[in-house]
Amino acid sequence: RYRHTAAAMIHAATTSGNVDTTAEVRIVPTTPIPDMRPGTSGLRKKVEVWQGEHYLENFVQSLIDTAVEKEGKTLDTIIIAGDGRYHNSQAIPIIAHLAAANGIRHIWIPQFGIMSTPAVSAAIRRRRRSEDEEDGRGGGGRDGEGIAQGGIVLTASHNPGGPGEDFGIKYNEGLGQPAGEDFTEALYQKTLTISSYKTLSNIVDIDLSAPVGTQYTLTPTSTVTIIDPYRNYLDALKSCFDFDQLRKFGQRKGFSMVFDGMHGAGGIFAKRVLVEELGLPESSLMRCNPLPDFGKCHPDPNLTYASELVKKMGLLPDGSADESIPSSSLPTLGAANDGDGDRNLIAGAGFFVTPSDSMALICDNWESIPQFASRGGLKGVARSMPSSAALDVVASARNIPCFVTPTGWKFFGNLMSSKEMFGGEDYTPFLCGEESFGTGSDHVREKDGLWAVLAWMSILAKANEGNVAEGTLVGVKDIVQNHWEKYGRHFYCRYDYEGVDSNAANKVMDFIRESFVNGDASSMEIGESGIKLTNAVEFSYTDPVDGSKTSKQGLILNFELPSGDPARVVFRLSGTGSAGATIRMYLEQYEKDSTKHGMSAPVALRGLAEEALRLVKMEEKTGRDSPTVIT
Ligand code: G6P
Ligand code: ZN
Incomplete structure (x- = not known):
């Protein structure tokens, strides 16, 4: 060279x-x-x-x-x-x-x-x-x-x-x-x-x-x-979690875990922490040796790219349970990291946890996590705008200030390091996350895949403290379902249109901006679905710490369902690709009625997706009749 x-x-x-x-x-x-x-x-x-x-x-x-x-x-x-x-x-x-x-x-x-x-x-x-x-x-x-x-x-x-x-x-x-x-x-x-x-x-x-x-x-x-x-x-993680408690819990009869390193950097850290520190068997690890080409896999921990793990957890590609597999034969906890170990996917036996729900759950269970419990609880939480409002609902119920930022981890750092807002650097027990499989806290200034895994292990450990029955554990599914019962469920999923021609992608965004944000959204005729577009806004953000402004951070279409409940679809162009453009469509629908919580997310959201795609003329403008990936 x-x-x-x-x-x-x-x-x-x-x-x-x-x-x-x-x-x-x-x-x-x-x-x-x-x-x-x-x-x-x-x-x-x-x-x-x-x-x-x-x-x-x-x-x-x-x-x-x-x-x-x-x-x-x-x-x-x-x-x-x-x-x-x-x-x-x-x-x-x-x-x-x-x-x-x-x-x-x-x-x-x-x-x-x-x-x-x-x-x-x-x-x-x-x-x-x-x-x-x-x-x-x-x-x-x-x-x-x-x-x-x-x-x-x-x-x-x-x-x-x-x-x-x-x-x-x-x-x-x-x-x-x-x-x-x-x-x-x-x-x-x-x-x-x-x-x-x-x-x-x-x-x-x-x-x-x-x-x-x-x-x-x-x-x-x-x-x-x-x-x-x-x-x-390791020192940072030890300052967050009780390693003795986790080690003990890891040995509990009935507990087992699978961690998928996707051949990225997170694998060696998972081995060090989960196996060498917490004593889990080597068989808990898959793809934990880093490889220059990630073993030719796409090292993104989602339902599509972590398909092997998804299967091991008794899940179908859409995140719903494969009913033919008894959940008692499945691992208690499943997790995957991305190429650089900052993203995470969390699943339980036959149960996928969306990243937005994961954040809300960790927030509501801060007492189970020593890092927060020992410092008087969470002082603030934040999520990226396209993430669901599941976190907001918990934060408001528990009186924790909740911030909504543009996509990108850098926006969280400013908040949690702020002296003015929280007393500064080392004094802000803070939780933040994104729908893109990112979860983290104030222990570092990046999202942290392994931190999320230990947070979930801590929640499971605490939930099972009083539960002494041999071999039976309160699982991830029980914990999340109870949570939905208490707070309602935010059905959530994301459609990605990858490798779209940049001009076509910009045209879709311009069209949405012109027709619905600048135009009159509420005058749109209601399609067969009966789902009504009520208004549209373009998200921009003023950083409460340094006053900096960030604009054009996503186009939000707000809907009203035939039931009267609110729903939302966000369109945004990805900022992490290296060629062409990726259009992301984020779908979110709130459901209070617990008898409906069992539905799979893609099924529950299909009507909303179809309505949004029709309105923005996705197929006409991009030539795509279906997304590349649904997560
Ligand atoms: C990176 C950042 C995340 C962000 C994500 C968005 O992973 O670290 O904070 O959420 O990119 O990616 P996108 O492709 O949607 O711009
Ligand atoms: Zn990453």
């Missing part, structure tokens, strides 16, 4: 303690490459695009420059880690050399280069430089208790990996949170004007499989340290 022979060489004099040292920084001329604007969560492109000349370097140099500008000084310490996908191990050393050439003194890389996204967030928040020594041999000579100013995270999350598939990079800032819109926009502007990047003339061979604690000197003042990927994350 280092073939830039025409590069100018300069000698940069730097000072380390009292000794003047000289490092050979190489300035490589480059020209701007278009189309590098990061999406909802970093820049995602096909691997081959990233492998193009100067592509990775241009982006990373712009990223470092943006971070330096924001910090007001050279960065001192950063983490570089990825989800293990194809190109991960090639890109990490290149980025390390750029970082060193830019004067970053301490560069932390996890062993094998792999860390889940929540683990990176935990390490940014918690890791102290003194751990360089404690982590193993090498180390030494480090001053102070410095922590990282940020992390460069190599992931395209739930997008497939391998040749011809996606690679991505995002930046997480000092509190461990994904960089906000101001940062990514400034980064993008830099990619449009970049004229050179810095790397080193001497390339050091960094062995990512070297023992923890191994150090590589890149320049007299910049060192790479191979760090333990687990340590800080």
Whole structure:
């Protein structure tokens, strides 16, 4: 990759303690490459695009420059880690050399280069430089208790990996949170004007499989340290849950679990936590070895892509129970993570829990989770706008402030770190989540797949405390059904139209905006279904913490069902794709009557879906008569 022979060489004099040292920084001329604007969560492109000349370097140099500008000084310490996908191990050393050439003194890389996204967030928040020594041999000579100013995270999350598939990079800032819109926009502007990047003339061979604690000197003042990927994350989880209680519960007769790592980064953390810490048998794990192409699977934990797990849990692809399988023969808890271990799918025996319901359930059961119970309960909750209102109903009943944000995890971080609203950083017991299989809390500043699994295990453990009958357990299904009885059920599902021509996708959105948001929605004629469109709005958000405004975050169509109950359909374009456009249609319908709660969601929502598709002329405008995926 280092073939830039025409590069100018300069000698940069730097000072380390009292000794003047000289490092050979190489300035490589480059020209701007278009189309590098990061999406909802970093820049995602096909691997081959990233492998193009100067592509990775241009982006990373712009990223470092943006971070330096924001910090007001050279960065001192950063983490570089990825989800293990194809190109991960090639890109990490290149980025390390750029970082060193830019004067970053301490560069932390996890062993094998792999860390889940929540683990990176935990390490940014918690890791102290003194751990360089404690982590193993090498180390030494480090001053102070410095922590990282940020992390460069190599992931395209739930997008497939391998040749011809996606690679991505995002930046997480000092509190461990994904960089906000101001940062990514400034980064993008830099990619449009970049004229050179810095790397080193001497390339050091960094062995990512070297023992923890191994150090590589890149320049007299910049060192790479191979760090333990687990340590800080494990500490973070231990601060949330009672591991002794979970270990005991895991041994209960009748309890069993299946965890599907989808060959992503979450798998090694699941093994460490579920098997090594909590004592569950190895047979609880499936696909927990990270692979560069995720074993050719689409590492997104939903009913479609986690089909093997879904089957093991006695479920049909639409999320309903396969009645031919007795639930007593099924695992008590089933879970899956995505490529970078921040998403989660939760299921019980013959029972799928929607992400929106999962959030509402965790909220209502905060007493079962030590992280919240020991700090006086939840001080705030938040959900993304397209997620269902199941959380709002619980929050209002339990007097917890509830926020509705645009899609994208970065919006939650601002809320939970706010001193003004909640007293700040470490004082905000906070729960948040998204319909896109993301759940998390204030222990890190990312969603956390494994955290959700332990939260559910804690809820199950508590629910079974008084229940001593041999081999019988209160299950996920019992817990959720009781919840619906108390609060009503929000039927929910999502239709995805993937790979739609971008123009056609924009036309659908423009049409909805013009006809229903700007037009008079309520004058629309009522179709055969009897479902009536009452009004339409386009969601925009003003951040209550920093006042920043985000607009065009989804088109909401509000309906009234023939029963008089409300229903809602949201249209939004995905911000995480790498080619073409994906239209998402989110369907939600509230049902108070518990005799109707047993229906499967896609069946309950079919009428609403048909009505919405008819109104927005989906087939006419996109040529699609059915979605690519229903989750
Ligand atoms: C990433 C973000 C999530 C967000 C999701 C939306 O996973 O981390 O916070 O919900 O993207 O994806 P979409 O494709 O709907 O824009
Ligand atoms: Zn992810």
